Amino acid sequence: MIIAIDGPAASGKGTLAKRIAAHLGFHVLDTGLLYRAVARDIEHAHFRLDDRWAALAAARNLNPATLDDPALRGVPAGDKASVIAKIPEVRAALLQYQRDFARQAPGAVLDGRDIGTVVCPNADIKIYVTATPQERARRRHLEHQARGEPATYEALLADILSRDARDSSRAIAPLAAAPDAIHIDTTTLDADAVFASAVRIISR
Numbered sequence: 001m002i003i004a005i006d007g008p009a010a011s012g013k014g015t016l017a018k019r020i021a022a023h024l025g026f027h028v029l030d031t032g033l034l035y036r037a038v039a040r041d042i043e044h045a046h047f048r049l050d051d052r053w054a055a056l057a058a059a060r061n062l063n064p065a066t067l068d069d070p071a072l073r074g075v076p077a078g079d080k081a082s083v084i085a086k087i088p089e090v091r092a093a094l095l096q097y098q099r100d101f102a103r104q105a106p107g108a109v110l111d112g113r114d115i116g117t118v119v120c121p122n123a124d125i126k127i128y129v130t131a132t133p134q135e136r137a138r139r140r141h142l143e144h145q146a147r148g149e150p151a152t153y154e155a156l157l158a159d160i161l162s163r164d165a166r167d168s169s170r171a172i173a174p175l176a177a178a179p180d181a182i183h184i185d186t187t188t189l190d191a192d193a194v195f196a197s198a199v200r201i202i203s204r
């Protein structure tokens with residue numbers, strides 16, 4: 001079974017994907033980490049993020065074992081990944097890895113922005129998770145405060161709006177809900193309620 005979970009930044013899709021995978025005993029992949037890791041490796045090689053050939057080389061040589069790098073977390077890494085994700089050659093290079101991951105037994109949960117539309121268009125279950133930009137910024141602000149990191153709500157909201165625009169308008173594999181995806185608006189729901197809703201969808 002393949003479960004595709006898509007949605008914008010800070011919508012709660014990553015948390016949901018991990019909980020579903022743990023619940024079902026499935027493999028889980030945060031596909032955004034792939035692009036964050038490529039951005040990291042480009043910078044480590046001292047190239048610009050918009051250097052297409054450096055980006056392609058980094059994507060082809062990406063070591064999945066490094067996806068647990070703490071440096072891949074946080075807003076800066078996400079912003080860099082959003083730049084990398086616009087490069088067609090990078091998306092093509094990472095596509096097969098994602099599809100191979102999805103075919104693992106007994107099943108896999110993949111979260112991202114184009115799983116149900118491009119990576120796994122034949123996924124058994126497609127869920128699109130969303131929330132208002134204001135609520136997503138509030139969540140990000142709470143996360144930063146919990147880690148003792150300086151960040152204002154206004155700056156985080158501006159970043160989320162920018163990410164949404166960039167991810168939705170890119171020419172290749174833009175952020176979009178698959179036509180047959182089931183939508184979950186998490187604006188007024190906590191993580192437990194979102195998980196319960198998703199489990200009901202999967203059970204049906």
